[in-house]
Amino acid sequence: MKSQVATLGPGSAQPSAGAPAASVAGEPVGVHATTRSWLALEFPGLSLAALGVASADAPRAVSAHHGRRAHVLAANEAARAVGVAPGMDVTAATAVCPALRVHGHDPQAEAAALQGLACWALGYTSQVSLQPPRGVVMEIGASLRLFGGLGPLLRALEEDLRAMGHEVRRGIAPTPTAAWLFARAAASTPVHGVDRLADSVARIPVACLDLPPAVKGDLQALGSRTLGDCMRLPRDGLGRRFGGELLALLDRALGRSPDPRACFVPPPCFERRMDLAVESVDRGLLLEAARRLIHELSGFLRARASGACAVELELAHRGVPATRVVLELVSPCSDAQRLLALVGERVEHLPLHHEVCYLGLRVHRLQELHPHTGDLCAPRGRGPEGVLQAHECGHRAQRLVERLGARLGADAVRVLESVADHRPERSSAEIPWHLAAGRRGEPPRPSPGAPVWLLPRPRPLQGGRNPASVDGPLHVEHGPWRIESGWWDGEDVARDYYVARSTRGTRYWLFRECREPRHWYLHGIFA
Amino acid sequence: MEGALDDLLRHPALWRAAEGVRDAGAGGYPATVACGFPVLDRHLPGGGWPLGALVEVLYREPGIGELSLLLPALAHLAGEGRWLAWIAPPYRIAVPALQAVGVDPARVLVVRGTDAAQVPWAAEQALRSGACGAVLWWLRGRRAERGGGGARGEGFRQLRRLQLAAQAGHSLGVVFRDARAAAQASPAVLRLLLVPAEQGVQVTLLKRRGAAPACVTVDFARHPAR
Numbered sequence: 121m122k123s124q125v126a127t128l129g130p131g132s133a134q135p136s137a138g139a140p141a142a143s144v145a146g147e148p149v150g151v152h153a154t155t156r157s158w159l160a161l162e163f164p165g166l167s168l169a170a171l172g173v174a175s176a177d178a179p180r181a182v183s184a185h186h187g188r189r190a191h192v193l194a195a196n197e198a199a200r201a202v203g204v205a206p207g208m209d210v211t212a213a214t215a216v217c218p219a220l221r222v223h224g225h226d227p228q229a230e231a232a233a234l235q236g237l238a239c240w241a242l243g244y245t246s247q248v249s250l251q252p253p254r255g256v257v258m259e260i261g262a263s264l265r266l267f268g269g270l271g272p273l274l275r276a277l278e279e280d281l282r283a284m285g286h287e288v289r290r291g292i293a294p295t296p297t298a299a300w301l302f303a304r305a306a307a308s309t310p311v312h313g314v315d316r317l318a319d320s321v322a323r324i325p326v327a328c329l330d331l332p333p334a335v336k337g338d339l340q341a342l343g344s345r346t347l348g349d350c351m352r353l354p355r356d357g358l359g360r361r362f363g364g365e366l367l368a369l370l371d372r373a374l375g376r377s378p379d380p381r382a383c384f385v386p387p388p389c390f391e392r393r394m395d396l397a398v399e400s401v402d403r404g405l406l407l408e409a410a411r412r413l414i415h416e417l418s419g420f421l422r423a424r425a426s427g428a429c430a431v432e433l434e435l436a437h438r439g440v441p442a443t444r445v446v447l448e449l450v451s452p453c454s455d456a457q458r459l460l461a462l463v464g465e466r467v468e469h470l471p472l473h474h475e476v477c478y479l480g481l482r483v484h485r486l487q488e489l490h491p492h493t494g495d496l497c498a499p500r501g502r503g504p505e506g507v508l509q510a511h512e513c514g515h516r517a518q519r520l521v522e523r524l525g526a527r528l529g530a531d532a533v534r535v536l537e538s539v540a541d542h543r544p545e546r547s548s549a550e551i552p553w554h555l556a557a558g559r560r561g562e563p564p565r566p567s568p569g570a571p572v573w574l575l576p577r578p579r580p581l582q583g584g585r586n587p588a589s590v591d592g593p594l595h596v597e598h599g600p601w602r603i604e605s606g607w608w609d610g611e612d613v614a615r616d617y618y619v620a621r622s623t624r625g626t627r628y629w630l631f632r633e634c635r636e637p638r639h640w641y642l643h644g645i646f647a
Numbered sequence: 648m649e650g651a652l653d654d655l656l657r658h659p660a661l662w663r664a665a666e667g668v669r670d671a672g673a674g675g676y677p678a679t680v681a682c683g684f685p686v687l688d689r690h691l692p693g694g695g696w697p698l699g700a701l702v703e704v705l706y707r708e709p710g711i712g713e714l715s716l717l718l719p720a721l722a723h724l725a726g727e728g729r730w731l732a733w734i735a736p737p738y739r740i741a742v743p744a745l746q747a748v749g750v751d752p753a754r755v756l757v758v759r760g761t762d763a764a765q766v767p768w769a770a771e772q773a774l775r776s777g778a779c780g781a782v783l784w785w786l787r788g789r790r791a792e793r794g795g796g797g798a799r800g801e802g803f804r805q806l807r808r809l810q811l812a813a814q815a816g817h818s819l820g821v822v823f824r825d826a827r828a829a830a831q832a833s834p835a836v837l838r839l840l841l842v843p844a845e846q847g848v849q850v851t852l853l854k855r856r857g858a859a860p861a862c863v864t865v866d867f868a869r870h871p872a873r
Contacts, residue, residue: 516778517730517756523772524758532760536752538742548742550757572714572745573738591708625843626710645738647714 157261157270157292157312160299163237164206165287166254167194170229172397172409175285179217180397183210184225193225227253229395236392236416237286238384243419244277249296249381255303257296257381270310280456284412293317296379297372301347304328314375321373322348329369335362347373390420390483399438399475403467406435406479410463413481418456427452427489433463434480435472442480445470448530448554450518452487458519465526521553530554542605543613544570544643545578569598569619571629571646578631578641587630587640592623594630602634619646680780680819683719684865691837692856696720698780699817701810703835705853707826709737712848712867713841717821721781722749724819729780732773734758735766737785767805774812774820781819807834829853 167182168174179199183190190210202217214220230253238256241248244267247259260273267273270292281288291302292310298321302311305328311320324347326339339362344350350358351370359367371377394409410433421428429452435443447462524533534550541547582588586596599618606612614634621627629644655661679695681688688694696702696717706713721731731754733740742752756779758769766784773782806822813820822835829840838854847867853860 514778516776520730520773520776520778521756523776524769528758528761528765528769532758534757534759536740536742536745536755536757538746538752544741544743548740550740550759553756570741570744570747572718572741572748573710573736574741576739624708626708628710644741645710647710647712 156259157264157294157310158257158296158299159260160251160255160257160291160293160296160303161237161241162251162255162289162300162303163234163286164254164289165194165196166233166237167225167230168196169286169412170226170233170395171223172395173223174287175408176397179204179220181210181213181220181222182225183222192222230254232392235384235387236412239386239390239423240280240284240416240419242384242386242423243421244273246383246423247381248384250384251300255300257300259296260292280415284415285408293320295373295375296381297369298374301328301373318351318374321370322346322351326350329366331366331369335366338362386420386423389486390417390481392416393434393478393480395478396476399477401472401475403472406467406476407464409479410467410481411460413479414456414459414463417459417481417483418454421454421483421486421489424486425489426486427454428459428483428485429487430484431459431463432482432484433466434482435470435476436478436480437474438477440474443470443472446484446530447526448522450521450553452489454489458522462522462526465523469527525553542603543611544574544603546606548574569601571627571644573645573647575643575645578643581630581640581642583640587618587620587632590622590628590642591626594620594622594628596620596630597627600632603631604634615641617643680720680723682716683723684716686863687716687850687865690852690855690858690861690863692858696819696821697836697856698819699814700837701806701813701820701822701835702837702839703806703828703833704821704823704839704841705826705829706823706841708843711841711843712865713823715867716839716841716848716850716865717781717783718745718748718750720819722751724780725751725754727780728754729818730754730756730778732756732758732770732779732782734769734773734782734784735761735763736783737787767809770820770822771809771812773816774809774818775816777816777818779816779818781821782813783821783823785823787823787825803832803834810834810836 163169165174168180171182173180174196176196177198179196179202181195181199181204182193184193192204192206192208192210192213194206195204195213199213199217199220202220204213204217204220208216210222214222234250234252234254234256238248238250241256241258245258245260245263247262249257251257260270264270264273267276274290278288289303289306290308291299291305292308292312293299293302294312294314294317298311298317301321301324302308305324307320307324309320311317326336326345326347326349329336329347339350342353344353347370350366355367368377372379392413394413396405396409398405417428417431427449429449431447431449433445433447435445437443445466447466449462453459521533531552533553535553535556537549537551537556539547539549581590587594597619600616602614602616604612604614615631616634617629617631619627620630627646628642629646630640630642632638632640678699679691679693679697681695682691691697704713704716725731726749731750733755735758740755740757745752745755756773758766758773761769766786770782770784773779809820809822826840829838833854835854836856837852840851840853842849842851844864844866847865849862849864851860851862855861
């Protein structure tokens, strides 16, 4: 049984059984935290994704300048299929692929996209740090138990990344630097345990290091093509020739020196924007962009243990004010699938008259999300299945209301509210559901045989002592009931209500004013 | 010998026309909801409004009792915790009247203010979701009549979709149409034509499962629901 020490500090070395053999000057392996496992993700296509062209059908590439020459930084799949590779000269790339469109590198957009990805990664672990320009390093040792092991966690990550359309290279190691090196070298086999770390690190080619090209060229001229070759060289000589940077990198990778990483802190509010590759009204493209934003939002919400109560989607047009769509949610939600369903529903039926140049997503209201607890004693239920049904019903009703509101507009879906007022037109109200939360209705008032249907406004009828016809001669059956109310707000009513039946069989609810002019009105219909 | 015959007749796969259709309730729900008027319940297959199916109520004039026939069943469904969806009702709803009948207004969802093309979509969503015990929508007006042209016209297809949605969500779907639509074919399992009668309404069951059309008069005066 190996005894492993979990303290950080350069000095206190503790040799453990099975110490790695390769060490530049025979120093014993330093202290390390062995329960930690780091996952590094590199996104080679991030510069393309930031401009929205990663998944385009036409070949696209992003170029960066090095002095006077421009070389290809990243190429999308269509371009790589034709033969364009990162590192090529731009002129060579256009010669290979005449249809290639080359975009300039936008470091700010790339940095914003990386921040968005870090927000998404916060949904899987609380310790995420950026590895600019195109990488994210996260500590997953503490999350393995929650996700049920490394396999399920990696599968969940891959699924999300596939849904967002990002290309990724990953590496897993006990130290963050080693994990990053594995990612750069596309060595995706996880390495657990520091004893096996040195062998795997030794296999990494020198070209993957984040060092100036001159240093890498000198190393290769010396014959060291892999890090293992470097580690076999004498330590002080290596330090004198190439400076302390290379040695520090090796020490951090092998766990001999501490490697503290700054934790990424999510911004206080989520406000992201995604450029579209082509200005268009194609809803498929819009949904594609919305999907990425929503995955990032979901991670952000999970990191803060909150849910979004309302989400605003902004579709910006050129020269015209942007279209803003606000989606209300019945209960705070951090689930990407639910948000995506609502946004998809709305975008599909949104009238788009102008082309959209970018898509923005903002959260309006955040609320702390409490884990769901079941209720054993439901007020309405017919037994154990009854309890389950009442609960399930509530969830389904929520989804239904959200869906209807997403497509028809939040004001089209209403609930009933009763108001303490004798005047029939005031005693009931239909209010949009998102305004009704938390409002308690008044207890029922006895009403003298009021019908279910009320006209929006009482319709005047002709008539003297008896009402004239509505759609035929009327025969008064019951009445009168007097309602007098409302002297305090200026809408004073004093009415005598009657139930009348027409020759065609319809029953109406009429009233006659008690004061001058004593007109007859039709107020309701008995259904 | 008689025992064997009885066992055979009790077999669930055997359907006897005299008993009407017996649906195995899915998820613990009963297959019908009693409508609350015994004279009508006797004539409805299964003893009530069919859950998981479409019911068409046809009438010439509103206000003859078309909603009163349904209110006791709606009260029962709301009491069980399921929602009631009213889509594009023709008038405002008076809450005290609903409370007087026993329908819980907290379980009523009203969809209003949308154009007529969205009404069938909203009804379909409400039926399919399973959250609503009953979905009521009104298809009246000249546009609705034109839409139902032909046996296999657009209107028929739309109603068929709604019937399938009601089955999926195990909800009662009620569509209110003009009496002129009685001549058109419809996929609804139950079709009622309402004509005003002296104290109540005369219900002609134009179509029902497992039995011939019949005519029955429901007297509202006997029931305090009104």
